[in-house]
Amino acid sequence: MSNTNPARGMRDFLPDQVxxxxxxxxVIKEVYEKYGxxxxxxxxxxxxxxxxxxxxxxxxxxxxxxxxxGEKLSKKIESGDIKxxxxxxxxxxxxxxxxxxxxxxxNYKNDLPKFxxxxxxxxxxRADRPARGRFRxxxxxxxxxxGSKSMIVEAELLSAVSEILQKLGFKRxxxxxNNRKLLQGILEVCGIHPDHQSVALISLxxxxxxxxxxxxxxxxxxxxxxxxxxxRLGEFIDATRVIGxxxxxxxxxxxxxxxxxxxxxxxxxxxxxxxxxxxSSGQLGVEGIKQxxxxxxxxxxxxxxxxxxxxxxxxxxxxxxxxxxxxxxEESPLSIAGGxxxxxxxxxxxxxxxxxxGLSLGLERILLIMEERGxxxxxxxxxxxxxxxxxxxxxxxxxxxxxxxxxxxxxxRVTVYPEADKLGKQFKYADQINAPFVCVIGESEIxxxxxxxxxxxxxxxxxxxxxxAVLKLKD
Amino acid sequence: MSNTNPARGMRDFLPDQVxxxxxxxxVIKEVYEKYGxxxxxxxxxxxxxxxxxxxxxxxxxxxxxxxxxGEKLSKKIESGDIKxxxxxxxxxxxxxxxxxxxxxxxNYKNDLPKFxxxxxxxxxxRADRPARGRFRxxxxxxxxxxGSKSMIVEAELLSAVSEILQKLGFKRxxxxxNNRKLLQGILEVCGIHPDHQSVALISLxxxxxxxxxxxxxxxxxxxxxxxxxxxRLGEFIDATRVIGxxxxxxxxxxxxxxxxxxxxxxxxxxxxxxxxxxxSSGQLGVEGIKQxxxxxxxxxxxxxxxxxxxxxxxxxxxxxxxxxxxxxxEESPLSIAGGxxxxxxxxxxxxxxxxxxGLSLGLERILLIMEERGxxxxxxxxxxxxxxxxxxxxxxxxxxxxxxxxxxxxxxRVTVYPEADKLGKQFKYADQINAPFVCVIGESEIxxxxxxxxxxxxxxxxxxxxxxAVLKLKD
Numbered sequence: 001m002s003n004t005n006p007a008r009g010m011r012d013f014l015p016d017q018v019x020x021x022x023x024x025x026x027v028i029k030e031v032y033e034k035y036g037x038x039x040x041x042x043x044x045x046x047x048x049x050x051x052x053x054x055x056x057x058x059x060x061x062x063x064x065x066x067x068x069x070g071e072k073l074s075k076k077i078e079s080g081d082i083k084x085x086x087x088x089x090x091x092x093x094x095x096x097x098x099x100x101x102x103x104x105x106x107n108y109k110n111d112l113p114k115f116x117x118x119x120x121x122x123x124x125x126r127a128d129r130p131a132r133g134r135f136r137x138x139x140x141x142x143x144x145x146x147g148s149k150s151m152i153v154e155a156e157l158l159s160a161v162s163e164i165l166q167k168l169g170f171k172r173x174x175x176x177x178n179n180r181k182l183l184q185g186i187l188e189v190c191g192i193h194p195d196h197q198s199v200a201l202i203s204l205x206x207x208x209x210x211x212x213x214x215x216x217x218x219x220x221x222x223x224x225x226x227x228x229x230x231x232r233l234g235e236f237i238d239a240t241r242v243i244g245x246x247x248x249x250x251x252x253x254x255x256x257x258x259x260x261x262x263x264x265x266x267x268x269x270x271x272x273x274x275x276x277x278x279x280s281s282g283q284l285g286v287e288g289i290k291q292x293x294x295x296x297x298x299x300x301x302x303x304x305x306x307x308x309x310x311x312x313x314x315x316x317x318x319x320x321x322x323x324x325x326x327x328x329x330e331e332s333p334l335s336i337a338g339g340x341x342x343x344x345x346x347x348x349x350x351x352x353x354x355x356x357x358g359l360s361l362g363l364e365r366i367l368l369i370m371e372e373r374g375x376x377x378x379x380x381x382x383x384x385x386x387x388x389x390x391x392x393x394x395x396x397x398x399x400x401x402x403x404x405x406x407x408x409x410x411x412x413r414v415t416v417y418p419e420a421d422k423l424g425k426q427f428k429y430a431d432q433i434n435a436p437f438v439c440v441i442g443e444s445e446i447x448x449x450x451x452x453x454x455x456x457x458x459x460x461x462x463x464x465x466x467x468x469a470v471l472k473l474k475d
Numbered sequence: 476m477s478n479t480n481p482a483r484g485m486r487d488f489l490p491d492q493v494x495x496x497x498x499x500x501x502v503i504k505e506v507y508e509k510y511g512x513x514x515x516x517x518x519x520x521x522x523x524x525x526x527x528x529x530x531x532x533x534x535x536x537x538x539x540x541x542x543x544x545g546e547k548l549s550k551k552i553e554s555g556d557i558k559x560x561x562x563x564x565x566x567x568x569x570x571x572x573x574x575x576x577x578x579x580x581x582n583y584k585n586d587l588p589k590f591x592x593x594x595x596x597x598x599x600x601r602a603d604r605p606a607r608g609r610f611r612x613x614x615x616x617x618x619x620x621x622g623s624k625s626m627i628v629e630a631e632l633l634s635a636v637s638e639i640l641q642k643l644g645f646k647r648x649x650x651x652x653n654n655r656k657l658l659q660g661i662l663e664v665c666g667i668h669p670d671h672q673s674v675a676l677i678s679l680x681x682x683x684x685x686x687x688x689x690x691x692x693x694x695x696x697x698x699x700x701x702x703x704x705x706x707r708l709g710e711f712i713d714a715t716r717v718i719g720x721x722x723x724x725x726x727x728x729x730x731x732x733x734x735x736x737x738x739x740x741x742x743x744x745x746x747x748x749x750x751x752x753x754x755s756s757g758q759l760g761v762e763g764i765k766q767x768x769x770x771x772x773x774x775x776x777x778x779x780x781x782x783x784x785x786x787x788x789x790x791x792x793x794x795x796x797x798x799x800x801x802x803x804x805e806e807s808p809l810s811i812a813g814g815x816x817x818x819x820x821x822x823x824x825x826x827x828x829x830x831x832x833g834l835s836l837g838l839e840r841i842l843l844i845m846e847e848r849g850x851x852x853x854x855x856x857x858x859x860x861x862x863x864x865x866x867x868x869x870x871x872x873x874x875x876x877x878x879x880x881x882x883x884x885x886x887x888r889v890t891v892y893p894e895a896d897k898l899g900k901q902f903k904y905a906d907q908i909n910a911p912f913v914c915v916i917g918e919s920e921i922x923x924x925x926x927x928x929x930x931x932x933x934x935x936x937x938x939x940x941x942x943x944a945v946l947k948l949k950d
């Protein structure tokens with residue numbers, strides 16, 4: 001007997017899982033549409049040349065590449081002269097949603113509006129080591145606004161994602177906000193050589209986890225930065241130490257939480273303005289933070305914004321605002337979304353530089369947390385049908401089908417039991433498919449032009465007319 | 476500059492196209508759900524061993540296979556000893572939705588209900604030669620009912636697909652119905668040796684296109700069948716010659732069409748019962764046809780059923796009813812769906828034989844025809860937003876965002892123009908994104924706590940309160 005499991009790192013989604021996924025995707029789409037974002041879909045398979053050298057060495061290794069086909073391949077194999085894998089492949093699977101977007105923007109330039117606001121919810125594939133919550137096929141939910149440098153775009157994105165999280169039922173979350181220009185300014189003020197800035201950022205990014213002393217020790221151990229720079233970084237870290245009241249453990253956020261965040265943000269801005277002094281890059285960064293805090297103030301993101309001056313985010317391509325959205329959790333915040341401004345990347349396939357801001361929601365993680373916390377709505381269907389119609393004998397099948405047709409015209413989801421089994425068996429099946437009602441159309445019911453409707457939860461049953469049954473079922 | 480086209484045979488779907496695809500998929504899902512079918516999704520990537528030898532030689536050739544990764548591959552290449560492509564690949568892309576379904580049924584046996592009714596709408600990949608309407612990535616919409624031999628299942632499937640086509644706006648279509656057992660009986664009665672039956676079926680299937688004489692000539696040329704068999708086949712063809720009134724060219728089908736189909740079906744059944752005589756396989760086939768005609772009589776497929784005794788359908792695995800749905804067209808019928816009963820296939824990964832009936836809708840073809848015939852509903856959104864909010868100056872951005880927030884709370888789709896460009900430019904953008912309204916929030920409007928709402932179609936504009944604007948926009 002063959003192996004019937006899905007391939008390693010891949011998943012089958014049985015009906016209940018599909019429904020949960022579709023529910024979350026539906027909320028995301030609905031909100032993005034309200035913000036004027038439009039749907040885009042790109043193919044699963046891209047030319048290899050479109051994808052290579054876009055994701056660094058790791059990306060090239062984790063990418064799924066497709067074997068060449070037909071004569072080309074067989075000739076190559078026959079020749080016995082294969083130097084490297086690139087001779088065997090010409091196509092690869094989508095690895096993220098940003099590179100395809102950049103390709104689309106370059107390819108359909110004249111068909112797209114001046115500002116192109118798109119969302120894209122599609123799977124990507126990475127031959128990563130599978131782990132809990134990490135799969136080789138997983139969905140990305142990206143939203144990007146192309147073509148404007150205005151920070152209104154950042155504010156709109158953050159408002160939209162806040163609305164999504166609220167709609168899904170997440171009550172406690174923070175939007176950590178920083179700006180690459182501000183980080184740039186800080187590194188300059190600390191006198192850190194451009195070659196060593198990324199190393200310094202990587203250490204700083206860990207501040208929350210390992211603390212000030214360890215960050216400075218790590219940098220000192222690397223022997224790249226001089227003592228004065230390390231001292232200055234220490235001063236910067238001190239300037240970020242603004243302590244508000246701690247999270248009070250309540251489920252709902254309230255005005256106090258918002259006020260706490262606001263006062264921390266203000267103190268931090270003050271401290272950093274002092275620290276940065278006349279540094280121009282730093283001033284631009286501070287200005288950017290202020291603007292976004294101001295613009296989001298009346299939006300759905302209001303009260304959720306936390307200026308977080310050590311947030312760096314890994315990707316090298318960010319050029320302005322960066323953000324990360326974390327669910328407040330008893331242990332440590334769970335990151336479920338991130339993004340930022342990247343004014344250099346979208347133009348990679350063309351000649352011009354095209355400004356862009358984007359944000360990616362971690363669908364698989366959101367689903368996992370919602371599952372753990374039991375956050376799916378009660379009225380999400382967990383069943384195949386609203387009602388199961390029984391079959392009395394093969395001769396009365398027409399009656400069952402006719403009734404099914406009537407009930408469906410009234411918007412009900414109906415399954416007809418296909419075989420003239422004993423009623424007990426048919427009821428057992430209703431249980432299996434979670435049908436809340438069973439409608440028995442037996443000999444006497446047919447004679448009287450009635451049906452017997454049984455509520456599977458309460459066990460109540462009554463023999464009523466079809467019209468009455470429709471009304472009861474639609475309730 | 477790099478190539479920015481999608482890979483050969485692949486397509487990007489820009490927003491308007493995504494909306495059309497989602498509309499059609501939405502109708503299909505909604506109807507299947509009403510019939511008690513549940514959604515299933517399987518991974519894009521399957522183990523190669525799951526897919527090989529399931530689709531015949533052509534399938535193995537057209538399948539997209541994935542190159543092995545990492546050390547395994549580099550060692551193999553270094554060894555210089557590669558005998559065939561199977562040493563280079565271990566995974567492949569989904570080629571259809573039936574084999575994954577069979578794998579799922581075997582793998583989750585205990586989690587699935589006794590009768591598993593699933594629909595699955597996902598892309599598949601075939602390295603076919605691209606042509607008009609034929610792509611290398613295309614969606615299949617499959618619906619299958621697993622676990623019952625009852626023909627109620629066939630009737631329900633045909634009712635569902637009829638309802639889908641009617642909902643999409645297809646008025647003239649026929650469901651051609653035949654039965655493999657009936658064909659079996661005919662070939663037996665004609666004295667055709669089992670080894671030559673498939674050849675005879677392939678020729679018969681062309682009857683509509685090439686006519687009786689050519690079919691018989693073709694069979695005679697092949698020199699496989701004896702003269703008596705060919706004569707008997709000729710008699711069979713004559714028995715299928717039941718001529719009703721011709722299609723009257725009207726757009727709507729009416730009672731006359733239904734009556735015409737019914738009387739042809741009856742004459743055909745009579746003729747074939749005579750032709751088949753006591754042949755048991757043939758009798759089973761006739762019985763099956765009668766049952767399905769009877770069961771569909773009160774369903775959504777009522778009046779659409781055409782018994783079509785020469786319909787054979789290519790796939791070898793059908794065991795009972797077979798059907799094909801064609802749109803009536805001035806030239807020749809356009810096939811947009813097909814399926815049948817295949818009681819041997821689903822059990823391929825397990826030990827037991829599991830009965831099944833399925834049907835596949837040709838999504839890409841349906842979309843193409845709907846596009847050509849202009850069948851998409853007028854209220855299908857073809858725009859990014861219901862209203863564009865202008866930006867007066869950077870300082871008034873907060874006002875625009877606040878209003879956007881208000882309008883969105885009322886369910887409107889709103890885009891905020893992100894830059895303080897001249898109003899003319901902002902209106903031009905509203906045209907680009909097809910926004911039917913523009914809401915100007917200028918200096919005087921802000922002072923008066925009003926907005927100026929412009930209808931982009933009529934050119935009318937008025938300065939009104941926000942509440943009035945909401946009411947107007949929601950209309």
